[in-house]
Amino acid sequence: MMLWLLLVLSIWVVSDQADSTQFNERRVVAHIPGDIIIGALFSVHHQPPADKVHERKCGAVREQYGIQRVEAMMHTLDRINDDPHILPNITLGCEIRDSCWHSAVALEQSIEFIRDSLVSSDEAEEWGGGGSWGGGGGGGATMKCADPSATPMRGKKPIVGLIGPGSSSVAIQVQNLLQLFNIPQIAYSATSMDLSDKSLYKYFMRVVPSDAQQARAMVDIVKRYNWSYVSAIHTE
Numbered sequence: 001m002m003l004w005l006l007l008v009l010s011i012w013v014v015s016d017q018a019d020s021t022q023f024n025e026r027r028v029v030a031h032i033p034g035d036i037i038i039g040a041l042f043s044v045h046h047q048p049p050a051d052k053v054h055e056r057k058c059g060a061v062r063e064q065y066g067i068q069r070v071e072a073m074m075h076t077l078d079r080i081n082d083d084p085h086i087l088p089n090i091t092l093g094c095e096i097r098d099s100c101w102h103s104a105v106a107l108e109q110s111i112e113f114i115r116d117s118l119v120s121s122d123e124a125e126e127w128g129g130g131g132s133w134g135g136g137g138g139g140g141a142t143m144k145c146a147d148p149s150a151t152p153m154r155g156k157k158p159i160v161g162l163i164g165p166g167s168s169s170v171a172i173q174v175q176n177l178l179q180l181f182n183i184p185q186i187a188y189s190a191t192s193m194d195l196s197d198k199s200l201y202k203y204f205m206r207v208v209p210s211d212a213q214q215a216r217a218m219v220d221i222v223k224r225y226n227w228s229y230v231s232a233i234h235t236e
Contacts, residue, residue: 027098027109030070032077034093039113039159041174042069043101043166056108058100065166069188070096073163093157099165106170110162110177117158117181161186168192172201179203 044066046059061067077092095113099106161184165171171190178185179202187195187206195201196210209217222230 030074030094030096032074032093032095034077034081034091034157036090037093037095037157037159038077039162040070040073040094040096041099041106041109041162041164042066042073042096044070044098045100047100047102048105053102053104056100056102056104058098058102058105066098095159099167099170101165101167101170103167103170103173106165106174107177110174113159113162114177114181114183117183159183164188166190168195171195171204175201175204 043062045061048055048057049059052059073094073096077094080086081091095116097109097112099109162174162178163186165174165187166189168187168190169192171185171187172192172194175185175195182203184203184205187204187208189208190206191208191211191214193210193212195204195206196212221227
């Protein structure tokens with residue numbers, strides 16, 4: 001059943017890309033090998049501009065919001081792996097993909113995560129191709145960037161869970177897909193109240209309070225100090 005569903009999803013992606021294959025940019029994947037692989041969807045680039053949406057061609061690099069999150073995850077893994085008291089004899093790895101803050105791109109990348117979870121290393125050889133890999137990275141980890149259109153690496157491990165994406169609307173769509181394959185998802189900035197419904201999003205967790213909880217906390221602070229005048233500043 002799962003393989004059939006994956007085939008349908010793959011056909012949908014391929015058919016959707018058929019008319020714009022020449023426009024789609026090659027998506028780079030950051031991979032750190034390990035005994036346990038954690039997936040991540042970070043918005044390394046801005047979402048596609050209005051005239052490039054149908055091509056799913058991402059915008060400019062988001063140095064602070066995107067690159068810093070990638071570096072933060074790699075630094076965290078380095079710290080954990082270097083401490084023998086946290087996970088002795090276990091090395092954490094990761095596979096980081098770019099969501100471009102866009103639902104279509106995030107779903108495309110999520111399908112790649114799912115494919116890795118379902119396809120064994122022996123079956124991966126039947127996909128043909130072969131990747132072009134380069135070294136790099138910092139700290140105690142070795143980072144590799146791959147062409148995701150190529151075959152998964154031989155012996156490549158599936159992800160045990162996914163971190164991200166940042167947008168609530170995108171996180172909802174990704175969760176609808178991941179929960180079909182029992183893949184846990186942990187969001188770092190998706191605050192929509194809808195995601196609190198465990199009957200709909202049973203594999204979703206987050207490390208930030210929902211919008212409702214944040215609003216309730218602000219009201220409690222106002223009431224606690226008997227404030228009668230409150231100013232709010234909002235940024236896009």
